[in-house]
Amino acid sequence: MWKNIQYLQWKNLWRSQRLGTGIAARIFMGFFILYFGAIFLVLGLFFTEAIDESDLADRPLFALHKFVFYYLLLDIVLRVIFQEVSEVKFRQLALLPIRKRKIVQYILGGSVFSLFNILPLVFLLPVALSTMKPEYGLLPSIIWLVGMFAVLLFNNFLALQIKHFISGNPLFYVVSAGLAGLIYFLDSLGIIPFSTWFFNAFIVLTTYLWPLIIVLALTIGIYYLVEKRMLNQAYVSGSLKSSASLFEKLNFSGLSTYGFFGTVAQLNMQLMFRNKRIRTQVIFGLLFLLYGLFLYSGDRYGPTFLLFWGLYMTGIIVLSFAQYIWSYQGSYFELLNTLPMSTKQYLNAQYTFLIVACLVTTIPSMLYYFMNPDIPKINTAAFFFNVGVNIPFLLMAATYNKRKLETNTAGTFNMQGVNGAQFMFIFIVLLAPVFIYLPFSVLGYKDLGLLIVGGIGLLGLLFKPLTIRGITALFNEKKYALTEGYRSN
Amino acid sequence: MIEIKNLVKRYGRTVATEIESLVIHPGERIGLVGNNGAGKTTLISLMLDLIKADAGEVIMLGDNVTVSENWKSQISAFLDETFVIDYLTPDEYFKFIAKVRNIEESLVEERLSSLTQFFNGQIRDQKKYIRDLSKGNKKKVGIAGALLANPKILFLDEPFANLDPSSQILLQRIIAGQPEDMTIFVSSHDLTHIGEVCKRVIILENGKIVKDLESNANTTVELKSYFAAKSDLNEV
Numbered sequence A: 001m002w003k004n005i006q007y008l009q010w011k012n013l014w015r016s017q018r019l020g021t022g023i024a025a026r027i028f029m030g031f032f033i034l035y036f037g038a039i040f041l042v043l044g045l046f047f048t049e050a051i052d053e054s055d056l057a058d059r060p061l062f063a064l065h066k067f068v069f070y071y072l073l074l075d076i077v078l079r080v081i082f083q084e085v086s087e088v089k090f091r092q093l094a095l096l097p098i099r100k101r102k103i104v105q106y107i108l109g110g111s112v113f114s115l116f117n118i119l120p121l122v123f124l125l126p127v128a129l130s131t132m133k134p135e136y137g138l139l140p141s142i143i144w145l146v147g148m149f150a151v152l153l154f155n156n157f158l159a160l161q162i163k164h165f166i167s168g169n170p171l172f173y174v175v176s177a178g179l180a181g182l183i184y185f186l187d188s189l190g191i192i193p194f195s196t197w198f199f200n201a202f203i204v205l206t207t208y209l210w211p212l213i214i215v216l217a218l219t220i221g222i223y224y225l226v227e228k229r230m231l232n233q234a235y236v237s238g239s240l241k242s243s244a245s246l247f248e249k250l251n252f253s254g255l256s257t258y259g260f261f262g263t264v265a266q267l268n269m270q271l272m273f274r275n276k277r278i279r280t281q282v283i284f285g286l287l288f289l290l291y292g293l294f295l296y297s298g299d300r301y302g303p304t305f306l307l308f309w310g311l312y313m314t315g316i317i318v319l320s321f322a323q324y325i326w327s328y329q330g331s332y333f334e335l336l337n338t339l340p341m342s343t344k345q346y347l348n349a350q351y352t353f354l355i356v357a358c359l360v361t362t363i364p365s366m367l368y369y370f371m372n373p374d375i376p377k378i379n380t381a382a383f384f385f386n387v388g389v390n391i392p393f394l395l396m397a398a399t400y401n402k403r404k405l406e407t408n409t410a411g412t413f414n415m416q417g418v419n420g421a422q423f424m425f426i427f428i429v430l431l432a433p434v435f436i437y438l439p440f441s442v443l444g445y446k447d448l449g450l451l452i453v454g455g456i457g458l459l460g461l462l463f464k465p466l467t468i469r470g471i472t473a474l475f476n477e478k479k480y481a482l483t484e485g486y487r488s489n
Numbered sequence B: 001m002i003e004i005k006n007l008v009k010r011y012g013r014t015v016a017t018e019i020e021s022l023v024i025h026p027g028e029r030i031g032l033v034g035n036n037g038a039g040k041t042t043l044i045s046l047m048l049d050l051i052k053a054d055a056g057e058v059i060m061l062g063d064n065v066t067v068s069e070n071w072k073s074q075i076s077a078f079l080d081e082t083f084v085i086d087y088l089t090p091d092e093y094f095k096f097i098a099k100v101r102n103i104e105e106s107l108v109e110e111r112l113s114s115l116t117q118f119f120n121g122q123i124r125d126q127k128k129y130i131r132d133l134s135k136g137n138k139k140k141v142g143i144a145g146a147l148l149a150n151p152k153i154l155f156l157d158e159p160f161a162n163l164d165p166s167s168q169i170l171l172q173r174i175i176a177g178q179p180e181d182m183t184i185f186v187s188s189h190d191l192t193h194i195g196e197v198c199k200r201v202i203i204l205e206n207g208k209i210v211k212d213l214e215s216n217a218n219t220t221v222e223l224k225s226y227f228a229a230k231s232d233l234n235e236v
Helices: A002-014 A023-045 A060-082 A088-093 A100-112 A115-136 A138-166 A170-188 A194-204 A210-232 A253-257 A259-274 A276-295 A303-314 A316-324 A330-338 A343-370 A375-398 A420-443 A446-462 A464-488 B040-047 B090-100 B105-113 B135-148 B165-176 B191-197 B219-235
Strands: B002-011 B014-024 B029-033 B055-060 B075-078 B153-157 B183-188 B200-205 B208-214
Touching (some): A023 A115, A060 A115, A060 A170, A060 A276, A115 A138, A138 A194, A138 A210, A170 A194, A194 A210, A259 B090, A276 A316, A276 A343, A303 A343, A303 A375, A303 A446, A316 A343, A316 A375, A316 A420, A343 A375, A343 A464, A375 A420, A375 A446, A375 A464, A446 A464, B002 B040, B014 B040, B029 B191, B040 B153, B040 B183, B075 B135, B090 B135, B105 B135, B165 B191, B191 B219, B208 B219
Parallel strands (some): B029 B200, B075 B153, B153 B183
Antiparallel strands (some): B002 B014, B002 B055
8 A cells, every 4th residue: 555655656656746747847946955955964064164253153063953943943934834734635545445544644644755854954964973973972873863854854744733733824924933043042042942952962962871762752753743733634524724814815905996906906906915935935935035134144145145235135026026027817817808908007007016016115115224334225226226117017927827827726946837938038137137237336437336326216117107018019929829828728 | 789800719729719700780699509618608708808809800899809998898798707707795896886887776786776686685784795605606796797787788798597497597687687788798518598698699619600591490409400410520
């Protein structure tokens, strides 16, 4: 029986739509995994060297455990938001003569092979050898590694359990992120030294076995809790989605007062928040706004890179929405085409919506002024370029996306319907202004460069009626191909 | 009202539509019948400018459909699930349609309440998204959305399929009860329904009009014998 189930899982993995059919999508995924894998590997191999300049340089083992502890905190939050266990699988198997317990075990067993568990191993394995082994010897290091992996698995199943209880309610995402933040805060200020406890517990592990037994017992315990819960609701109806989450219940009716624009904007917001895939992308993008806390600290990056980052930050929503504006709506594309609204009027409304979306991320990004006083300048230029050039460019690119995107299937790393051209468009959009800016910044005319980048954007905005007319003409030419494309897949 | 001239659509070598001339007058109730692949949906899609014709033109309310967009305010259509927005609740969907079409709220209520029986308590005031409804109920939402517009011309592709028997009868009555000057285009496999609802029946075969008849008491029987004869032929 296991063999059959494994066969299914294997096919499922390789034929999964999420992997994407395009080579580019696979390459992108490959790079993504390689990039983080490489970072983890190098960090693992050279951990002592990496912390050379921090104030914990003389206590590498403590630093290691502090780092792992913070990672685990982040890990649980990320898992709660992004990790998914397919309950559809259960429906496929429910009527076959396989014991329910087996199916549940198979589903849960599958979750062990997620990137969340494998990537950290790429760090933990070398770090056990490079940092733990010289101090404690081989066997204790292995036991330490087993203990760490058990904690990861504990997180794995805990996240599934938490996820079940909050059933997609975004308020709880905020709460769990806040809780993790609070623990981090209490620890880093030394009010409650969680990481020291964590350190002590794992150091004991190298001499005594009983902490390992406790960790393993906890992991097995939480596994049984999850298994029991899933067995209890292992009925097809139980795994069907019952109620909409809070996010999905928002209907954004406030927008409807703004005439036609309001109607389009309201539909866009509903599209964004009621479809798992788009919602995950947008939330993920917004979380990336916080990446600035890391990027802007110190003077690591030159102005050209900051402009690149500024373009990304001010355009997060535009980048993940504008060029899919038709393919996201592929499932009702024919309705849009028979309703009495002109393409021009519709595109105008979408343009305005995207400008507002840019503002939504640009304004909070200005707060980075407190970390680097150049940011408001850079991001303003980036904002204008996004609004004046990138929006119309991506709206134009959208008319070439003939594949309908499955909007409500799994969110994270979903590559269905994505192909190389779309990545290329994103690169063009982010790199073109950087290349315009580069010579000015090299020659030392940084402000002039920003002025020119922003100026081009402003010019684009002034010519908006013209660009809209162009996109309308292009759309009217391409709409038949789009209809056919969305119909056939 | 609608005028089709020398309309041709091919997919590779297969002819999907080839119609020399077809004129539809205001208030006509037209039934489009034919086997799978006869080109019913293609013809409707061509009329709605969803597919580009290889030759010929469709004149709707005086405008060539590919040139003007004015006709869109006068027509409404429900072809299949691509005409509903699946992440909205039915009520939100109706509201969206009403807003885009500038229909007053009181009129929306009036028109929807005339469909109460058809909805059978499963459409309005539901907290479910359309994607979570059954096939039949999705269809009801789409049909209601099209009726909401109170258009001059209404297009329905296979509206009876997936509906339960009571709903099919109700839908027949609803279509029959529309204002007399509304032109209605219905395609269906189901000959009985077409015979009940339509006064003019067009039979398509390989994209061509093979029969265009006025319907009377015997229409259903006639249609049935036509298609029965066809299948006998195919067997030989």
